[in-house]
Amino acid sequence: MKAAPFAYCRPDSVDEAVDVLAGGDAKVLAGGQSLVPVLAMRLGRPGTLVDITRLPGLDSLVIEDGQLHVGAAVRQRTIERSAHVASVPLVARALPFVGHRELRSRGTVCGSLAHADPAAELPAVAACLGASVLVRGPRGDRVVDAREFVTGAMTTAVGPDELVTGVRFPVARDGEGFGFAEIARRHGDFALAGVAVRVRGDEATLAAFGVSDRPVVRELTLDDPTESALRPTTDALAADIVDTDGDAHGSRGYRARLLGVLAARELARAHREAHR
Amino acid sequence: MSRAPARDEDAALVTGAARFLDDLDPLPGTLVAAVVRSPHPHARIRSVDLEAARAHPGVAAVIGPDEVRAAVRPFPLSTSTPMPYLPSAVDVARYVGEPVAVVVASDRYVAEDACELVEVDYEPLDVVVDTRAALTDEAVLLHPEAGTNIATDRTFSFGDVDGAFERADHVVRGEYTFPRYSSVPMECYGVVAHWGVETVEVWANFHGPFTMVPVAAGALGVPVSRFRLHVPADIGGSFGIKSGIYPYVVLMALASRHAGRPVRWTEDRVEHLLASSSGAGRVMAFEAAVSSGGAVEALRVDLVDDVGAYLRPPEPSTLYRCFGNITGAYDVPAVGIRARAVVTNRAPTGLNRGFGGQQLYFGLERLMDAVAARTGLDVAEVRRRNLVRSFPHRTPTGGLYDSGDYPGALDLLLAKGGYDELRSRQVQARAEGAYYGVGLALVVDPSGTNIGYVGLATPAPERKPGRDKSGSTEIVRASVDLQGVVTVLLGSVPQGQGHATVARRVAAARLGLPVEQVRAVVDMDTASTPWTVTSGSYSSRFAPLVTSAVVAAVDRLAETVWAGASVLLGVPPEGLELADGSVRDPASGASCLFRHAAGVVHWDPGSLPAGAPARLATEGEFVPPEAVAATAEDRINSSLCYGFVAEMVGVRIDPDTLVVTLDRVATVHDAGTILDPVLLEGQVLGALVHGLGGAAYEEFRYSPAGQPTSATFLDYLCPTSAETAFDLVSDHVSSPSPLTPLGAKGCGEGSSMSLPVAYANAVADALAPAGVAIDSLPLHGSVIHELLCERTSGL
Numbered sequence A: 001m002k003a004a005p006f007a008y009c010r011p012d013s014v015d016e017a018v019d020v021l022a023g024g025d026a027k028v029l030a031g032g033q034s035l036v037p038v039l040a041m042r043l044g045r046p047g048t049l050v051d052i053t054r055l056p057g058l059d060s061l062v063i064e065d066g067q068l069h070v071g072a073a074v075r076q077r078t079i080e081r082s083a084h085v086a087s088v089p090l091v092a093r094a095l096p097f098v099g100h101r102e103l104r105s106r107g108t109v110c111g112s113l114a115h116a117d118p119a120a121e122l123p124a125v126a127a128c129l130g131a132s133v134l135v136r137g138p139r140g141d142r143v144v145d146a147r148e149f150v151t152g153a154m155t156t157a158v159g160p161d162e163l164v165t166g167v168r169f170p171v172a173r174d175g176e177g178f179g180f181a182e183i184a185r186r187h188g189d190f191a192l193a194g195v196a197v198r199v200r201g202d203e204a205t206l207a208a209f210g211v212s213d214r215p216v217v218r219e220l221t222l223d224d225p226t227e228s229a230l231r232p233t234t235d236a237l238a239a240d241i242v243d244t245d246g247d248a249h250g251s252r253g254y255r256a257r258l259l260g261v262l263a264a265r266e267l268a269r270a271h272r273e274a275h276r
Numbered sequence B: 001m002s003r004a005p006a007r008d009e010d011a012a013l014v015t016g017a018a019r020f021l022d023d024l025d026p027l028p029g030t031l032v033a034a035v036v037r038s039p040h041p042h043a044r045i046r047s048v049d050l051e052a053a054r055a056h057p058g059v060a061a062v063i064g065p066d067e068v069r070a071a072v073r074p075f076p077l078s079t080s081t082p083m084p085y086l087p088s089a090v091d092v093a094r095y096v097g098e099p100v101a102v103v104v105a106s107d108r109y110v111a112e113d114a115c116e117l118v119e120v121d122y123e124p125l126d127v128v129v130d131t132r133a134a135l136t137d138e139a140v141l142l143h144p145e146a147g148t149n150i151a152t153d154r155t156f157s158f159g160d161v162d163g164a165f166e167r168a169d170h171v172v173r174g175e176y177t178f179p180r181y182s183s184v185p186m187e188c189y190g191v192v193a194h195w196g197v198e199t200v201e202v203w204a205n206f207h208g209p210f211t212m213v214p215v216a217a218g219a220l221g222v223p224v225s226r227f228r229l230h231v232p233a234d235i236g237g238s239f240g241i242k243s244g245i246y247p248y249v250v251l252m253a254l255a256s257r258h259a260g261r262p263v264r265w266t267e268d269r270v271e272h273l274l275a276s277s278s279g280a281g282r283v284m285a286f287e288a289a290v291s292s293g294g295a296v297e298a299l300r301v302d303l304v305d306d307v308g309a310y311l312r313p314p315e316p317s318t319l320y321r322c323f324g325n326i327t328g329a330y331d332v333p334a335v336g337i338r339a340r341a342v343v344t345n346r347a348p349t350g351l352n353r354g355f356g357g358q359q360l361y362f363g364l365e366r367l368m369d370a371v372a373a374r375t376g377l378d379v380a381e382v383r384r385r386n387l388v389r390s391f392p393h394r395t396p397t398g399g400l401y402d403s404g405d406y407p408g409a410l411d412l413l414l415a416k417g418g419y420d421e422l423r424s425r426q427v428q429a430r431a432e433g434a435y436y437g438v439g440l441a442l443v444v445d446p447s448g449t450n451i452g453y454v455g456l457a458t459p460a461p462e463r464k465p466g467r468d469k470s471g472s473t474e475i476v477r478a479s480v481d482l483q484g485v486v487t488v489l490l491g492s493v494p495q496g497q498g499h500a501t502v503a504r505r506v507a508a509a510r511l512g513l514p515v516e517q518v519r520a521v522v523d524m525d526t527a528s529t530p531w532t533v534t535s536g537s538y539s540s541r542f543a544p545l546v547t548s549a550v551v552a553a554v555d556r557l558a559e560t561v562w563a564g565a566s567v568l569l570g571v572p573p574e575g576l577e578l579a580d581g582s583v584r585d586p587a588s589g590a591s592c593l594f595r596h597a598a599g600v601v602h603w604d605p606g607s608l609p610a611g612a613p614a615r616l617a618t619e620g621e622f623v624p625p626e627a628v629a630a631t632a633e634d635r636i637n638s639s640l641c642y643g644f645v646a647e648m649v650g651v652r653i654d655p656d657t658l659v660v661t662l663d664r665v666a667t668v669h670d671a672g673t674i675l676d677p678v679l680l681e682g683q684v685l686g687a688l689v690h691g692l693g694g695a696a697y698e699e700f701r702y703s704p705a706g707q708p709t710s711a712t713f714l715d716y717l718c719p720t721s722a723e724t725a726f727d728l729v730s731d732h733v734s735s736p737s738p739l740t741p742l743g744a745k746g747c748g749e750g751s752s753m754s755l756p757v758a759y760a761n762a763v764a765d766a767l768a769p770a771g772v773a774i775d776s777l778p779l780h781g782s783v784i785h786e787l788l789c790e791r792t793s794g795l
C-alpha cells in the first residue's frame, strides 16, 4: 500500500496550476482524503500531483450577492465552524455526516464535489440548491450548474486540464425550509441512501444520494405535507430513482425502502420549517 | 482532574512511548520486503518470471516458488490428510492473497514497484467457495492428492443419544450458519528476520502458542535451538489473529537468506484483511431431544467448519477447543457429535477471541430459543430448567466444570438487567406497531486450554501411545535485586491485556510488599525466557495459569527471604510472615525489612542456616491439574477452568428503516476470584464490542467466484466508539476455582462467545410477529429487509 512514483508540484498561482494540468498526466491534490488512498492502493497513478491547498485566492469563504462562496482550498471543517454556515442550512446539516471530524479538517468542499462519490453528501446538497461550480481551464473560466456537474460515478464535467476554483451555494431565503437525512451502516460511513430537501411554499426540491451513480434531483408539489400522506409518493419516487445493484451493506430494495422513508420524513420536516 | 492510570502499561501507550515491532530496529542494515500475492482464488502457477524484478534498482533479492520448494518443508499438520501447507504457493494458488513471491529492497516503495514487475502466468481453475458445496463430490478438489475437500471428519457419541431421541416428547432442530470475522488488531503483522551464521533470528509480534516455534523451525529445516524468536513487549492487539503469523516468519527468514541481510516485513491493512487470519466460518445443525417439561435429554450436533485453503494449525481446533463444554451451561447427559472441516478457496482461518465458542453457542443458544418456542416456555425459564447445578460437574464429553453458580448468575442477570422491564417495553412497542426483542445467552467460558484436545482430530486407535498430548504448563521467573525490589519476568506475550499490572499486584500481595517494590518485566526471547510449547497469550490463560506460576515463583523467593531473616532475627525460618515490606516473627513480634533479609542472602550467604535455600532468582511453574490427554473413548477435559457468562440484549428495530438499535446490553460474568475489577471490566467491554462486530457489522465476504469483497475498511466494518454507546449493565458473581491457587479463571473471551447469539436471539424475538427465521449473522437493516421480503413473497 505505497504509491507508485509521482512528481509533486505546488504552484504559486491558479494559472500556473492550470498550466501544469494542461501538460497532461497530472491530478489536483486538495485535502487528499480520497486521492491519497487511491494512490496508496495504486488504483490511480498520475505522473504529477498539483497541490492547490495553498494557492492564493482559493481560501476565500465569503457571502456575496446572496451566495456563499467557498474557495477550492477551504476545508470542510473550516466552513463547518464558520459563522457563515448558518446561512446555508443544508450545508450545515450535511457536513457532520461527511466522514469523521478528522477527515473534514483536511478534506475540502470542492474536493468532495470533484471526487463525485455517488454517496457523497455535498454533491447532493449542491444539486438540491442549484449551486454553481466555478471552473478554470486553459480556455478560461466557466460556471457549471451543480445539477449538471456530476456526470457519473466519480466523474464530473471538469476536464483533466481544468480546476475547480470554488463553489457558490445560494443563501437561504425567508420562507424556505430544509431537510437532510441519511442512513449509513455506521456513524461516518458513506450513506446507503440519503436525501437533501428544500421546500418553498408547497414546492419541494429533493436530491437523493447513495442510490444511483450521481445525485438525483426531483421537483415535487406537496399537497398533503404530512409524513404518512407523503409516503406513497416518496415510495414510488424511490422505486423510480434507485438505480444501483446494491451490495452487502444495502441491497437495492433496502436502499429504495430507506429513500422512501427518509424522503417523506424530510419533506414533512422541511415543510413545517418553511411554514413556521 | 488527575487520576492514576488503571494499568502500569497505560502511560507509555497513551504518550506514544510504547515500542511495537515496527518501531524496533534491532539489526543494522535491515532491508524491507513486500509480498506478491495471488489475484486468483484458485489457479495453477504455470511459470513465474522474477528477472525484471531482480534487475530493478534497489532490489536485493526476489524469491518465488522455486526458492520455497527448494528450502522449505511443508508445515506439520494436525491431521494426516495430505493437504500440504507451505508459506507460499508453489504449484497452485488456492486463495486470493496467497503469497507467491517476496521482493526484498531498500524500502517498501521500491519493493512494491518491483512487485509489479514479477510476472506470474496463472491458469485459473474452478473454485469452491461455499462450505456446503465443498462437501459434495462435484466440488473441485483443492488438494487432489487428498481425494476430498474434507480435511477431517469425526463422529463421537457419549451416553444414550439414540434412546433419548426415541423417548423424547419433542425433537427440536435448527440449522445455522456462522460467518467469518476477525478481531482486527490495530497493529498488523510484523516480522524482522535474519538468517545468521549460526541462528535464524526473528523478531515478530507473534503471541503464541509456542507450538508454532517448532513448526516454523521444522519448515526451515533448523533445530529449535538454532531458531531464536524475540517478541516485543508491546503488541498492538491480536485476540488470536497474530498466531497465524508463522508462515510469514518462515518466508521472511528465507528471504533474508537470499538477500544476505536482515529483512523487515510489515503487513499493511489490505494484506491483513485479505490474507492474515479470521475465525472459521461454520455451517451446523443442532437437534435436541426434549421432554414435555422442557428438559433437554440429548443433543445431536453436526459441525462443518470452513478453514479456508489449508488446514493451517492450530485448525481444526475451532471444532475442538470447546469439546469439553459442548453442552454449554446445561446438564445434558448424552450428546452425539459429527465434526468436519472442509477446505475452500478462501483465506486460512485460526484463533479469534472466543475461539470456537461463538460458533458453538450460536447453534446451541439459538436452539434453546427454539426449544422454548416448542415447549411454550419462556426463554429464561427453559434455560433455567436445564442449568448445571452442582459442581464439580463432569460433562458427557469429558469436561470438568470446576465451579459456578449458574442459576445465581441468571437470576442476577434478569434482576439487574431488567428482564421484566424489557418485556414490558416489548409489549408497548408491539402495541405501537414497532419491533422490540429480548435475547438471552448463557455460555460456559473455558480458559486455560488443555492441548490434549488437539489429539481429537485423530481417531483414538491411531493416536500412538507415548505420543499423547496434554496440559498447559506456565513458567515464570522471579528475582530480588540488591535493593530488595522483586522482578517478575513474564514470557506471557501480552497484546495489551495488562499482564504486567496484574502480575505485579499478585506478587506484591503474596510477598507482603508495596507494589512499588515489585516490577513486572515482559520479555520473550526463546533463547533465554522460560517457555513451554503451550506458552502464549491465548485461551484466556493469563489469569488461571500465569498468575498461578507467579504465585509459585514468588513463594519460592519467600523461602529464601525467610532464611535471610532468620539470620537477622535469630529465629528459625519456619513460621516467619511477610507483611508491610517486612519479615516478622509472629512469636516475638520482632521483624526486619524484606530488603535487609534479601541483603543477607546477596552479601553474606555463608551465614545462612545449613541447607537453607540461597536463590534469589528462581522460577515457578504451574502444571494444571485435571489437564490430561483424551481418553480412549475420546473424552477430554479441554480446559482447566470454566467460567460463566449470562447475557441479555434488548433491541429496538425501526419498523420503517429497519435500523437495529441496541436498547440494552446486560451481562453477568463469573471469572472466579476477581484479580482486578477494572481490567476485568475492560475485558468484558472489549469482548462485547468484538461480539457486536460479528453480530451486526463485520464479515469477510467472498463473491461466488472467490473474490474477497471486504478487503478494505470501506467494506469490512468494525464497530467504532459511536456504535458502542449502548446502555450497559454489567455485574459479577464469583465462584473461585478450586484448581488455581488464587481461584481465578480466565475472563478475556466470554462475551465474544455470547453477544453474537444474544443479539441474534433478540433480533429473532423482535421479528417473531413477522414470522422471520434468524439463522445467521451479521444482522442489520439490509439483511432484515431481505428476510422480510422473502417472507412476504413466500406467503
Ligand SMILES: Cc1cc2nc3c(=O)[nH]c(=O)nc-3n(C[C@H](O)[C@H](O)[C@H](O)COP(=O)(O)OP(=O)(O)OC[C@H]3O[C@@H](n4cnc5c(N)ncnc54)[C@H](O)[C@@H]3O)c2cc1C
Residues within 6 Å of the ligand: A027, A028, A029, A030, A031, A032, A033, A034, A035, A036, A037, A052, A072, A097, A098, A099, A100, A103, A106, A107, A108, A109, A110, A111, A112, A113, A114, A115, A117, A119, A120, A121, A122, A158, A162, A163, A164, A165, A188, A189, A190, A191
Ligand atoms: C474513512 C473515510 C470516510 C469518508 N466518508 C465520507 C462521507 O461519508 N461522505 C463524503 O462525502 N466523503 C467521505 N469521504 C471522502 C472525503 O470527504 C474527502 O475529503 C473528499 O471526498 C475529497 O476531498 P479532498 O479535499 O480530500 O480531495 P482529494 O482527496 O485531494 O481529491 C479527490 C479527487 O478530487 C480531485 N480534486 C480535488 N480538488 C479538486 C479541484 N479543486 N479541482 C479539480 N479536481 C479536484 C482530485 O484530483 C481527486 O481526484 C471519506 C473519506 C474517508 C477516507
